[in-house]
Amino acid sequence: MKKLLAIVFVVMALAAAAFADLSGRGMWEVVGTSKKTEGAPAVGADGKTKRTPVVVELFTSEGCSSCPPADAVLARLDGTQPVEGAEVLALAMHVDYWNHLGWADPFSSAEFSRRQGEYAAAYGKEGVYTPQMIVDGVREFAGGREGVALEAVARAAREPKSEVLLALTPTQSDGAVGISVRIENFPKQTEGDPVHVLLAVTEGGLSTDVARGENSGRKLAHVGVVRVIKQLGVLPETRGARFRAETAVPVEKGWRRENLRAVVFAQERGTRRVLAAGSLKL
Numbered sequence: 001m002k003k004l005l006a007i008v009f010v011v012m013a014l015a016a017a018a019f020a021d022l023s024g025r026g027m028w029e030v031v032g033t034s035k036k037t038e039g040a041p042a043v044g045a046d047g048k049t050k051r052t053p054v055v056v057e058l059f060t061s062e063g064c065s066s067c068p069p070a071d072a073v074l075a076r077l078d079g080t081q082p083v084e085g086a087e088v089l090a091l092a093m094h095v096d097y098w099n100h101l102g103w104a105d106p107f108s109s110a111e112f113s114r115r116q117g118e119y120a121a122a123y124g125k126e127g128v129y130t131p132q133m134i135v136d137g138v139r140e141f142a143g144g145r146e147g148v149a150l151e152a153v154a155r156a157a158r159e160p161k162s163e164v165l166l167a168l169t170p171t172q173s174d175g176a177v178g179i180s181v182r183i184e185n186f187p188k189q190t191e192g193d194p195v196h197v198l199l200a201v202t203e204g205g206l207s208t209d210v211a212r213g214e215n216s217g218r219k220l221a222h223v224g225v226v227r228v229i230k231q232l233g234v235l236p237e238t239r240g241a242r243f244r245a246e247t248a249v250p251v252e253k254g255w256r257r258e259n260l261r262a263v264v265f266a267q268e269r270g271t272r273r274v275l276a277a278g279s280l281k282l
Helices: 004-021 067-080 110-123 146-157
Strands: 052-060 084-095 132-135 141-143 163-169 176-184 196-201 204-208 219-222 227-233 243-249 261-267 274-281
Touching: 052 067, 052 146, 052 261, 052 274, 067 084, 067 132, 067 146, 067 219, 084 110, 084 146, 084 196, 084 227, 084 243, 084 261, 084 274, 110 227, 132 146, 141 146, 163 261, 163 274, 176 196, 176 261, 227 243
Parallel strands: 052 084
Antiparallel strands: 052 132, 132 141, 163 176, 176 243, 196 227, 196 261, 204 219, 261 274
């Protein structure tokens, strides 16, 4: 009898966990959710389940032989969106500290290396490594571990996030795209920890024929390559704070407009926790 009760308890627990994992675009595009019903997926006006945006950063390099499998994991997360209730926002940050080892990654930037170093400092770690995947700023692991990535994304999708509203706006420059950003209903913030609102411009559909280094002779494909990342502002430290901004997103020669996306997310400076996220095709 005790054995039967134990089996029933395990089955009920697994069913509860599976149930908990369930979770249009006009002038403004709603790309996040501010409130969620515990144990049930949020449903939009079109009858479809809403997906909670989850920021997945991959620190990678074309000069690193262990990075292509992690790039492939990010590509699958981005292309198939396999986690119900989650919208993966892929940010591939190509670091530059591999560049002196035989191959200079054309997508690399010292800025991305610095960002990875900031994560290491926040986590109390002495060094950095590639490939490193970070989910919503608070979960880090080796980027090739797909099962861990899926679990981390599912968990992040169940956390409360603010609603992000994005819209294209007119701009005077031919080499830029105007964007309006509005964020409301922020979840409870960590006291004394400033919240920075960041904009990353990503490009997909990229590939490189690597001629030297650890991946010599390979053709590497990439998604969500961060072309530029910048801070739009800091959230006021007041109850019920809202954030609004307008900015011009640069579109440099050689970038394919049809593959560009603007990813906006709000992140606590100290904890690195992502409180809001959303994206808009450019």
